[in-house]
Amino acid sequence: MELSPTAYVILGMLGWRPMSGYEVKSIVDKSTRFFWAASYGQIYPELRHLAAAGLIEGKASPQGGRKRNVYRLTPAGRKQLRAWLDTDPEVYELRDEALLKLLFADATGAEAAAATLEAKRRTHEQIVQRLKAIEATGKPEGFAYLVLRYGIEFNQWNAGWCERTRRALEDEAANQRRTA
Amino acid sequence: MELSPTAYVILGMLGWRPMSGYEVKSIVDKSTRFFWAASYGQIYPELRHLAAAGLIEGKASPQGGRKRNVYRLTPAGRKQLRAWLDTDPEVYELRDEALLKLLFADATGAEAAAATLEAKRRTHEQIVQRLKAIEATGKPEGFAYLVLRYGIEFNQWNAGWCERTRRALEDEAANQRRTA
DNA sequence: GGTTGCATGTAAAACGTTACATGATTTT
């Protein structure tokens, strides 16, 4: 039974406690979003798929007149989750348009490169702010906190690199003007 | 004319010098691979697409009896490349299965978490080694060198975080044993 | 003569986002 990593996002969260697809999505947006995004277009079909495979069980739990399906792990699902956790991680992918623009910046020059660096710095800075806001509203327990700290420190490092590199470019440009 | 970022990988490389699809792929594997991968399944169709759009021009340049198509930027293609370089980067995506496993590690415990951290550390360490090997065989010029340095420092930071965190987990476990 | 590298391409499958559609409930 080969599952996609996104299926394990669902399995992992249902391992914390039973929840609806809507809840899975809102927790994804507060936790995995910065290193593993997932949309409704993936979550709802995947819930059905996992239920059909017997790894989770759905139960209609309407809140008033508002329909709602709460899913929970089956013993088979928990076993599958543990087996996945016990194997080495495989997927590691990065897509960073800013680095692409930096790589080709010879075609436009140092000013465009500085603008790209500044935009990338802002992106990382914004993520730091959002993650710190999450940390402030009640820090998560256990390993979730470790991952949150990673997110903050990782993005701070990135923002710092952009800042240092932009300054180095500016100093270089200033030196060239002085020497010329 | 909306192009995918992968199309700009091609445009950017043809901005350096004319080359074949095969060459584009081999340079991708030596440069953008760690932040923007591209396969033959994308490159060859995209070359045709860009040629049809008048942004690049292909010319049959066989080497002996071996067929070969070399492409170069048209003035319209260079204009398009510069316009893209002058706009702020948008795509920034990360997919890291290791962080996912770490997030859910409560279900298995500290040992599995340590193994995940160690696997992630190895991944980053290997990338550092490959990038350093590229640096040793003739460092690239201009902005390409900046991007290479980013790759090395970024992966070193990541490997370091994994190492520090794994040690912190071990110390914590040791303290608990002592207190218990 | 075999392996590696150069060279081009396609087809199917997997993966993922976006936009759309619908409707109830809670908060302002």
Added chain:
DNA sequence: AAAATCATGTAACGTTTTACATGCAACC
């Protein structure tokens, strides 16, 4: 009364990988 939030889902589209298919040339 309007806006935000809860809640579920689908369809179309775009992107990307993987596997397959082919063949020449250079080196060992």
